[in-house]
Amino acid sequence: MQKKDFYSFFNQSKYLAGARALEHIPVDLKSYDAARPLVLATKDVTLQGLKKTFIRAFYDSDITLGGFYDDIIDTAGIDQIRDLATLFHDRGCDSIIAVGRGAVMNAAKGLNMAVSTGVSDILSLAGENTLKHPLKPFFTVPTAGSCGYDMANIAVIEQRMFKSDYLFPEVVCLDPRMTAVTDIQKTVESAFVALAHAMEASETRHQNPLNDAYSLAAIQFIHENLPVTLKRPGSKHAALALAYASAMAAAAFSNAPSGVVHNLGSALSQLTGLKPGLCMGIILPNALRYKIEKKIPVRDELVLAQAGIDVYSQTPDKVRAAKAVEILGGLTALAGKYIPASLAGLKIPGYILEDAARRAESEDSQGFTYNDYKSILTMSGMGLA
Amino acid sequence: MNINKYPEIKPGKKYIKRIYIAVMLWIVGRAIQAACRVDREIKKEFAELPEHFSFSLGVLPTGPFMIISKDGEGRAKYDGWKKGRNSLPLEMNIKNIEAAFKVFSFQESTSVAFARERFIVNGDLGYALAIVRVLNIVELYLLPKIITKLAVKRYHKWSEFSPVRKYVNRVLIYIRTFTF
Numbered sequence: 255m256q257k258k259d260f261y262s263f264f265n266q267s268k269y270l271a272g273a274r275a276l277e278h279i280p281v282d283l284k285s286y287d288a289a290r291p292l293v294l295a296t297k298d299v300t301l302q303g304l305k306k307t308f309i310r311a312f313y314d315s316d317i318t319l320g321g322f323y324d325d326i327i328d329t330a331g332i333d334q335i336r337d338l339a340t341l342f343h344d345r346g347c348d349s350i351i352a353v354g355r356g357a358v359m360n361a362a363k364g365l366n367m368a369v370s371t372g373v374s375d376i377l378s379l380a381g382e383n384t385l386k387h388p389l390k391p392f393f394t395v396p397t398a399g400s401c402g403y404d405m406a407n408i409a410v411i412e413q414r415m416f417k418s419d420y421l422f423p424e425v426v427c428l429d430p431r432m433t434a435v436t437d438i439q440k441t442v443e444s445a446f447v448a449l450a451h452a453m454e455a456s457e458t459r460h461q462n463p464l465n466d467a468y469s470l471a472a473i474q475f476i477h478e479n480l481p482v483t484l485k486r487p488g489s490k491h492a493a494l495a496l497a498y499a500s501a502m503a504a505a506a507f508s509n510a511p512s513g514v515v516h517n518l519g520s521a522l523s524q525l526t527g528l529k530p531g532l533c534m535g536i537i538l539p540n541a542l543r544y545k546i547e548k549k550i551p552v553r554d555e556l557v558l559a560q561a562g563i564d565v566y567s568q569t570p571d572k573v574r575a576a577k578a579v580e581i582l583g584g585l586t587a588l589a590g591k592y593i594p595a596s597l598a599g600l601k602i603p604g605y606i607l608e609d610a611a612r613r614a615e616s617e618d619s620q621g622f623t624y625n626d627y628k629s630i631l632t633m634s635g636m637g638l639a
Numbered sequence: 640m641n642i643n644k645y646p647e648i649k650p651g652k653k654y655i656k657r658i659y660i661a662v663m664l665w666i667v668g669r670a671i672q673a674a675c676r677v678d679r680e681i682k683k684e685f686a687e688l689p690e691h692f693s694f695s696l697g698v699l700p701t702g703p704f705m706i707i708s709k710d711g712e713g714r715a716k717y718d719g720w721k722k723g724r725n726s727l728p729l730e731m732n733i734k735n736i737e738a739a740f741k742v743f744s745f746q747e748s749t750s751v752a753f754a755r756e757r758f759i760v761n762g763d764l765g766y767a768l769a770i771v772r773v774l775n776i777v778e779l780y781l782l783p784k785i786i787t788k789l790a791v792k793r794y795h796k797w798s799e800f801s802p803v804r805k806y807v808n809r810v811l812i813y814i815r816t817f818t819f
Binding site for chain 2: 281319344
C-alpha cells in the first residue's frame with residue numbers, strides 16, 4: 255500500500271445499521287438536543303407501507319414528529335423547499351429526517367440550508383464550501399435504490415450542485431426493513447453509481463488508506479451482493495449489503511475528486527434525462543479499458559476487492575488491471591437486463607454526446623481532456639466522429 | 640401548501656411489550672434479591688460494591704425500570720420499578736423498547752446487546768460489568784438451559800457450576816422470588 259505524506263479525510267456521519275436500527279433514531283435525536291423532527295419522504299415510501307414501519311419505530315419515545323411530508327416527486331425544486339421551510343417553522347421543528355432516495359435527500363439538504371442559514375434564496379449558496387456554519391441535525395433513512403449521492407456531502411437542486419462538509423447527514427440509518435428491494439431496476443442503477451464512485455475514489459492519485467478502507471470495501475460488497483440481488487431480489491441480506499456499499503462509496507466519493515465516469519455519466523444524465531446509474535454502468539468498464547490502453551495506472555487492489563484473495567494471488571501483476579476489467583465485464587453482463595452493454599441502442603444525438611464530453615471536461619480535475627472523454631464515449635458504443 | 644395535510648404525529652405506545660418487559664424486570668429484580676441471599680458468588684459481587692450502592696436497569700425514555708440497592712447488611716434489595724428524580728450511582732438503560740424486548744425475550748444476549756450499543760451506561764463501567772455477571776448467574780437459575788444459552792455469553796460447565804448447587808439454589812430462589 256502506498257504511503258502518503260499528507261492526506262485529509264472527513265466523514266461526519268454516524269451509521270446505525272442492521273436489525274432494528276430505526277428504533278435507535280429517537281435516542282440519537284436526543285443526543286443532538288432535537289425532539290421535533292420534520293420528516294420528508296417520497297410518495298412511494300407511503301405506498302410501500304414504509305411510513306407505518308418508520309412511525310412505529312418512534313413508539314414509546316418522547317419524540318413528536320412535526321409532520322410527515324410525503325409529496326416529494328422526482329426532483330427537488332426551490333418552490334417546494336420554500337413551502338417546506340414554512341412547514342418547518344410553523345411546526346416548531348428542530349431537525350430533519352429524510353426517508354427514501356434521490357430527490358428527497360436533495361430536498362432535505364436544501365431545506366436544511368434554508369432553515370439553518372436563513373437565506374431567502376438558497377441558490378445563492380450553490381457551489382463548493384459556501385456554507386460557513388453547521389446546519390440543523392439531519393438524519394437520513396435510505397431505502398432500496400438509494401445511490402451514493404444521498405449520503406454524501408453534495409446536493410443537487412434545480413440542476414445546481416451544492417458541496418459542503420456541512421451537508422453530510424449526522425446519522426445514516428440502514429435498516430433491513432427499509433432497504434428491502436422493491437424496484438430492481440433502481441437498485442441495480444444505484445449499485446452501479448456506488449461502484450463507479452468507489453472505483454474512482456480508490457484509483458485516484460489522491461488515494462489514501464482511509465479512502466481505501468471505504469472504497470475497496472464498497473467494491474467488495476457490490477461484487478458479492480449484486481449477483482445475489484439479481485438472482486433473488488427478495489434477499490434482505492443482500493439488499494442491506496448494497497445499502498452499506500452505497501454508504502461506504504458515498505464516504506469515499508466525498509473525499510476524492512470526481513473521476514471520469516462520474517463526470518461523463520452525470521453530464522450525459524443531465525443532458526439526456528437518462529438515469530445516472532444507467533450511464534455510469536455503461537461507461538465504467540469502458541473508462542477502465544481506456545485507462546489501460548493509455549497506460550494510466552489502474553490499481554491492483556481492485557481485483558482483490560472484486561474477487562478475493564485467491565483470484566488476486568493467482569493473477570500475475572501485469573494482468574491484474576485487465577483482470578479487473580474482465581471481472582467488471584462479468585458483473586455488467588449479469589446485470590445486462592437492466593444496464594445495456596453499450597449506449598448505442600439509446601440513440602443519443604451526436605451533438606449531445608459532444609456537449610456531454612465538453613461538460614465532463616469542464617468538471618475534470620485530473621487532467622483528462624475533451625478528446626479523452628470523446629474516446630471513452632466512442633468505446634462505450636457512441637460512434638463519435 | 641396546505642400544511643394541515645401533514646399533521647404532526649405523536650407516536651403511540653407498545654403496551655403489550657411494555658407489560659412483558661415490566662413483568663420480566665419485576666421477576667429479575669426479585670430474583671436478584673433472592674439470589675443474593677442464596678448464592679455465594681452473587682453475595683460476593685454485592686459485598687464488593689460500595690456502601691449505599693444502587694442501580695437501575697430499564698428502558699428509555701420512560702421505563703419500565705428495575706431499581707436494586709444494597710442494604711445495610713450488604714445484600715441486594717429490590718426497590719421497585721419507579722425511578723426517583725435523583726440519578727443513581729449506576730444506571731443501565733436500554734435505548735428503546737424493541738431493543739429491550741430483544742434482550743428480555745432472549746433473542747439477544749446481554750453481552751451482544753452491549754456490543755450492538757443497545758445499552759447506555761451512566762456510572763462506573765466496572766460496577767456495570769459486576770451487575771452483568773450477576774444477571775448472567777440469575778438467568779442461569781431462573782431459566783432452563785436451552786433458553787439460558789441464548790441469554791448468556793457462555794454457559795457454565797459442570798465443573799464451574801455444580802448441578803446440585805444449581806438445582807437446590809434454583810428452588811430456593813424461586814420460592815423467595817414469588818413469596819414475600
